[in-house]
Amino acid sequence: MVSIPLEERMRTVRFKVDDQPHIVVNAAVCAKCSVRACVYVCPANLFVPLDDGGILFNYEECFECGTCYIACNQEGAIQWSYPRGGYGVTFREA
Amino acid sequence: MALLSKEASLALVQQVHRLIGMKNGVAPHDAPRPRPQRNAPRPGAERFDVIVVGAGPAGSAAALVAARAGLKVLLLERGEYPGAKNVSGAAFYGSAILHDLIPNWWEQAPVERYLTRRVLAFMTAETSVAIDFRTTRFAEPPYNGFSILRPKFDRWFADQAVAAGAFLLNAAVVDEVLWEDDQVVGVRVRRDEGDLRADVVIACDGANSFLAKNAGLQREFHAHEMSLGVKEVLALDEAIIRERFHLHDNDGLAIEYIGAITEEVSGGGFLYTNRDSLSLGVIGQISSLAEHKRRPYELLETFKRHPAVAPLVRGGRVREYSAHIIPEAGWNMLPKLYTGGMLVAGDAAALCFVAGLYLEGINYAIQSGIAAGETAVAAHQERDFSARSLARYVERLRARHVITDFANYRHAPALVNSPRLQNLYPEIIAAGAEQVFRVNGGPKRKLLPIALEALRRAQVSPVHVLQDALQAGRSFGW
Numbered sequence: 001m002v003s004i005p006l007e008e009r010m011r012t013v014r015f016k017v018d019d020q021p022h023i024v025v026n027a028a029v030c031a032k033c034s035v036r037a038c039v040y041v042c043p044a045n046l047f048v049p050l051d052d053g054g055i056l057f058n059y060e061e062c063f064e065c066g067t068c069y070i071a072c073n074q075e076g077a078i079q080w081s082y083p084r085g086g087y088g089v090t091f092r093e094a
Numbered sequence: 095m096a097l098l099s100k101e102a103s104l105a106l107v108q109q110v111h112r113l114i115g116m117k118n119g120v121a122p123h124d125a126p127r128p129r130p131q132r133n134a135p136r137p138g139a140e141r142f143d144v145i146v147v148g149a150g151p152a153g154s155a156a157a158l159v160a161a162r163a164g165l166k167v168l169l170l171e172r173g174e175y176p177g178a179k180n181v182s183g184a185a186f187y188g189s190a191i192l193h194d195l196i197p198n199w200w201e202q203a204p205v206e207r208y209l210t211r212r213v214l215a216f217m218t219a220e221t222s223v224a225i226d227f228r229t230t231r232f233a234e235p236p237y238n239g240f241s242i243l244r245p246k247f248d249r250w251f252a253d254q255a256v257a258a259g260a261f262l263l264n265a266a267v268v269d270e271v272l273w274e275d276d277q278v279v280g281v282r283v284r285r286d287e288g289d290l291r292a293d294v295v296i297a298c299d300g301a302n303s304f305l306a307k308n309a310g311l312q313r314e315f316h317a318h319e320m321s322l323g324v325k326e327v328l329a330l331d332e333a334i335i336r337e338r339f340h341l342h343d344n345d346g347l348a349i350e351y352i353g354a355i356t357e358e359v360s361g362g363g364f365l366y367t368n369r370d371s372l373s374l375g376v377i378g379q380i381s382s383l384a385e386h387k388r389r390p391y392e393l394l395e396t397f398k399r400h401p402a403v404a405p406l407v408r409g410g411r412v413r414e415y416s417a418h419i420i421p422e423a424g425w426n427m428l429p430k431l432y433t434g435g436m437l438v439a440g441d442a443a444a445l446c447f448v449a450g451l452y453l454e455g456i457n458y459a460i461q462s463g464i465a466a467g468e469t470a471v472a473a474h475q476e477r478d479f480s481a482r483s484l485a486r487y488v489e490r491l492r493a494r495h496v497i498t499d500f501a502n503y504r505h506a507p508a509l510v511n512s513p514r515l516q517n518l519y520p521e522i523i524a525a526g527a528e529q530v531f532r533v534n535g536g537p538k539r540k541l542l543p544i545a546l547e548a549l550r551r552a553q554v555s556p557v558h559v560l561q562d563a564l565q566a567g568r569s570f571g572w
Contacts, residue, residue: 002328002398002404002407002408002409002410002411002412003395003398003399004412006391008412009326009391009412009415010415012412012413012414012415013414013415013416016174035384037317037383037384040383040384040387040388040389041322041380041383041384041389041390043322043324043390043391043417044417045389045391063416063417063418064179065322065417065418065419066301066302066320066419067320067322067380067417067419070315070316070317070320070380070419071317071380071381071383071384073317081269081304082172082267082269082304083267084267084284085172085264085265085266085267085283085284085285086172086173086174086264086265088173088179089178089179090173090174090178090179091177091178091179091180091181091244091245091414091416092245092414093243093245093246093327093371093413093414093416094177094180094181094182094184094243094244094245094325094327094414094416094418
């Protein structure tokens with residue numbers, strides 16, 4: 001199918017998940033943020049707003065694109081580095 | 095307005111270059127952030143002549159040039175293999191450049207199709223007006239451009255550097271450079287015993303350019319300077335591709351879409367034909383995505399459903415979804431390109447040329463990689479790795495027209511991302527074309543009243559149009 005939901009689309013991508021997260025989100029900073037750009041811009045929809053005002057974040061299916069930390073206007077909310085060598089996303093066609 | 099003579103415009107450009115400090119090879123940018131701690135290499139670190147960080151097109155070109163000259167070169171790649179982390183459209187327009195480096199490279203490289211047709215389409219929600227360029231002259235070696243798939247192409251290109259004598263180390267991520275006094279003398283790979291020494295470090299670590307930032311050569315980016323591209327590779331039968339896109343054999347086309355394709359978000363769309371798949375995606379300015387609270391993959395769906403796009407992708411099966419950022423601000427975000435013992439090339443140097451008519455990067459990556467490799471070779475010949483010696487990298491970039499292209503088009507990115515150009519003018523062009531082509535028994539109207547009425551309806555003053563036309567002229571015309 002040409003049109004598919006994001007979950008199905010994400011299944012076309014190979015990830016070798018590291019046990020150490022390469023992105024760390026500071027929940028205390030996020031709780032005070034009203035903009036929440038990360039929720040919208042992430043191409044893998046890894047930032048999910050919670051009812052209590054926090055952000056649920058999942059690093060496992062990350063494209064390592066960097067969009068979230070560039071969009072984030074809250075100082076220190078997103079600590080971003082690349083995963084360890086060999087881990088993370090592996091594109092075959094891209 | 096009278097056009098400037100060629101000499102006068104050249105003098106003007108030179109004057110501007112002097113004013114904005116290009117003589118020093120330093121583009122204007124914000125104050126660099128506080129310099130991170132400068133670590134020295136641990137004793138006993140292995141030593142190379144050149145370490146290239148990142149095995150994309152810039153890194154492999156640099157490693158190839160340096161290895162051919164007989165230097166001991168280490169090419170570091172953080173992915174499982176070169177290209178594993180890399181995403182482009184991908185249309186590669188630098189065939190002749192690579193041909194100089196590897197004659198008839200297309201005969202051995204994994205290319206998809208040589209591009210003979212380029213389409214620029216202005217879109218509204220229901221309409222598209224396109225410029226369709228096609229020439230058999232791009233079907234002759236060395237060709238003008240190819241559609242490629244980066245994981246395959248980059249892997250092949252890195253293999254060429256290895257064949258020339260470079261060492262390739264995969265699964266090696268580099269977080270920082272190592273210093274002695276004011277000289278970069280190596281890198282720290284994130285693993286045990288990870289310190290490696292080199293006379294020259296060439297940072298080709300991509301658009302996030304962590305290494306350039308770590309060395310204090312690049313600042314943090316603003317969300318309006320970066321775009322996010324999301325993309326799909328859609329499997330489609332080879333015969334269908336040929337029929338659907340009016341292709342003869344292994345020729346192909348590249349379509350770029352501007353206008354409402356990304357709704358109110360600043361950006362555009364693209365579609366390239368591969369051998370048995372299509373690469374298509376949307377690009378959105380990060381600040382604009384955030385401002386309008388639009389999710390990139392939803393824009394991708396909207397794009398695929400557009401009445402002008404849907405018939406082109408019909409029957410395609412998603413083979414892979416991917417995403418990557420694109421440095422779009424051109425001249426205004428170039429880093430300082432060198433320091434003692436270090437050069438920056440490719441996307442890491444923000445050498446992406448995104449300006450409406452143009453959507454290029456791999457060519458500039460290879461050009462800058464070659465220039466960096468040559469600079470490292472010359473530095474080794476003179477045993478001088480100081481900033482003064484490596485400054486000649488900027489001369490080489492200028493000779494290869496990299497720096498000059500970015501300087502000459504420095505006004506283009508802001509113009510291209512302006513709301514009028516993004517949405518309003520495509521709307522006016524489409525509405526105007528519809529009026530011209532619609533036959534309903536009313537009187538035929540000439541073009542000027544149609545244009546003026548469209549502007550009035552859009553509440554745009556002709557003064558703004560003139561200003562934009564002047565700005566467009568300054569960006570693209572002269």
